[in-house]
């Protein structure tokens with residue numbers, strides 16, 4: 001007789017090296033899956049806050065940036081094409097003001113100006129003109145230019161640091177409404193050690209931010225090639241100037257004013273010969289800025305006084321924009337915001 005043997009089923013082992021490894025693998029895979037699922041469902045950025053201090057700082061910065069954009073709307077009062085923006089180059093003696101103007105003019109016009117004297121107006125884009133002017137280191141020049149500057153390029157010699165002239169000009173700016181200010185560090189090639197150069201750059205940047213505002217733009221010009229600064233650095237600076245938005249200051253957008261480019265004495269030379277202190281008739285040429293001039297108003301000339309105006313008239317623009325040049329070519333009459341007025 002055959003005997004059937006019944007075996008007990010094999011019991012699965014609940015321990016051992018291999019099993020433990022498999023279980024670990026499985027649990028890891030499960031975790032990964034659940035994490036992926038979680039990320040898909042929720043925005044993982046929402047849980048990225050690790051530090052309350054850092055989050056506070058980020059929130060404050062975001063608010064700062066948002067409030068910076070809150071400006072009252074400014075009505076545009078200029079005629080058709082705006083007058084050139086005035087860029088004043090300020091700094092102590094021998095810091096590189098002339099060199100910077102020369103380099104910028106060479107970049108924009110491809111022309112070499114050996115010694116730029118007085119205001120120089122150039123066309124920097126399709127509908128933008130710029131007037132560059134160097135500020136002398138006397139108080140009168142500083143006060144006069146602080147009144148008309150749209151952008152101030154503040155040159156700082158890195159090997160000297162900040163000097164009295166810089167602080168004087170900043171104080172004057174505060175009185176006349178603060179236009180845009182950009183710092184330019186020169187003479188950086190005099191530092192031979194990189195470590196020291198970086199330290200100086202950082203120190204001057206923080207000092208500049210304390211004087212102007214946190215985050216004010218500071219450019220670094222690392223040295224000279226020939227008689228100008230490096231082409232690439234000048235190109236970067238000019239690009240920055242080209243895209244800059246100049247916000248008109250309240251006083252300037254509510255008053256007429258002129259930065260005089262040319263003066264002509266129209267008095268009879270015979271009269272002057274006979275009496276050098278005779279009353280003179282003088283013609284001033286310049287772009288009218290702010291609001292329109294009325295012939296009846298008195299003109300204030302800094303350092304001279306209030307004088308009656310005899311006449312004010314339009315002149316064709318000596319520096320027309322490319323579009324206007326085309327119009328002139330096709331004999332379209334132009335009315336430019338350039339003024340001449342007679343004083344007696």
Ligand SMILES: Nc1nc2c(ncn2[C@@H]2O[C@H](COP(=O)(O)OP(=O)(O)OP(=O)(O)O)[C@@H](O)[C@H]2O)c(=O)[nH]1
Nearest residue numbers: 092093094095096097098099186187188189223224
């Ligand atoms: N090594 C070095 N020399 C520079 C630099 N910038 C300007 N210079 C030199 O400094 C000297 C004075 O430069 P300017 O451009 O005439 O200075 P400035 O501020 O116009 O001088 P003033 O009009 O007399 O006040 C020139 O010999 C320049 O070659 C620079 O970044 N590095």
